[in-house]
Structure formats: C-alpha cells, structure tokens
Amino acid sequence: MVRGDIHEIKLPGRREQVQKGRRYAVIVQADALLALSTVVICPTSRSAFQASFHPEIAIAEEPTQVLCEMVGAVDARALGERAGHLSHDELRAVDDALLLVLDLR
Numbered sequence: 001m002v003r004g005d006i007h008e009i010k011l012p013g014r015r016e017q018v019q020k021g022r023r024y025a026v027i028v029q030a031d032a033l034l035a036l037s038t039v040v041i042c043p044t045s046r047s048a049f050q051a052s053f054h055p056e057i058a059i060a061e062e063p064t065q066v067l068c069e070m071v072g073a074v075d076a077r078a079l080g081e082r083a084g085h086l087s088h089d090e091l092r093a094v095d096d097a098l099l100l101v102l103d104l105r
Contacts, residue, residue, distance in 0.1 A: 001039075001079070003031050004091045006059055008080030009041065024059055024083055025074075026066050026094060038073040042066050042094065053101050055093035059083055068097035 001007075009025040029040035044064045048054050054065040060083070086094065099105050 001027060001034055001076075001082070002085075003027055003029060003034075004086040004094075005082055006044075006057075006084040006086065007041075007082055009043070009074065009078055010080070024064070025079075026057070026086060028071065028094065028098060037076055039076045039079065040071065040073050042068050042071050042098075053097045055090065055097050057086055057090045057094075066094050066097065068094065068101045071098065071101065 005027045006024050007027065009023055024044045025041035026044065027034075027039055028042055029036075044057070044059065044066050046062060046064050048065040048067060050056075050065070053068045055068070057064050057066055
C-alpha cells in the first residue's frame with residue numbers, strides 16, 4: 001500500500017449525505033506514516049457534481065470523482081482489494097484539491 005493507491009473500502013453509513021456502502025477510496029496519507037493503524041483516504045463517487053475539489057480519475061476505465069472535501073482517517077483493516085493507482089497527473093490534481101479544501105496555501 002502506497003500513497004495514490006485506490007482500494008475498495010466499506011465506509012460507515014451514518015448520515016444521508018455521507019457516501020455509504022461499497023466504494024473506492026484513494027490513499028492520500030504520506031508513505032512514511034502508512035505503518036499506522038489508520039490510513040487517511042478520500043472516498044470516490046461516480047455521480048458527484050463537478051468541482052475544483054472533485055478531481056476526476058479513472059477506475060476500471062470509468063470516470064470517477066475524488067471527494068477531497070470528505071478526507072478522513074479509517075482503520076487500515078477497512079481497506080479491501082487494491083483496484084489501481086493514480087497516474088502522476090491524477091495524484092497532482094488530488095494534491096491541488098486537498099490544498100484548496102484544507103486551505104494549505
């Protein structure tokens with residue numbers, strides 16, 4: 001597991017607006033911290049609206065949006081099978097969206 005990997009993940013369904021059920025997530029945590037019991041991820045959606053903080057990636061050749069405003073930590077054991085890895089350009093777009101969402105500029 002490394003930063004930029006795409007994994008299946010089961011997210012808890014607590015509120016209507018939170019993505020729930022079987023989804024994919026992008027690992028955004030620094031590789032140096034991946035030995036921790038939690039992993040920082042951004043969930044994805046194939047039906048989210050387009051926005052500067054929803055960079056588009058491809059999962060199984062399907063256009064998919066990374067929901068960078070929903071960045072959060074999950075138990076590493078919640079990660080399922082690896083489904084791919086972001087390209088350099090996709091990872092850079094996710095980084096830019098995280099900078100915007102977290103106001104790190």
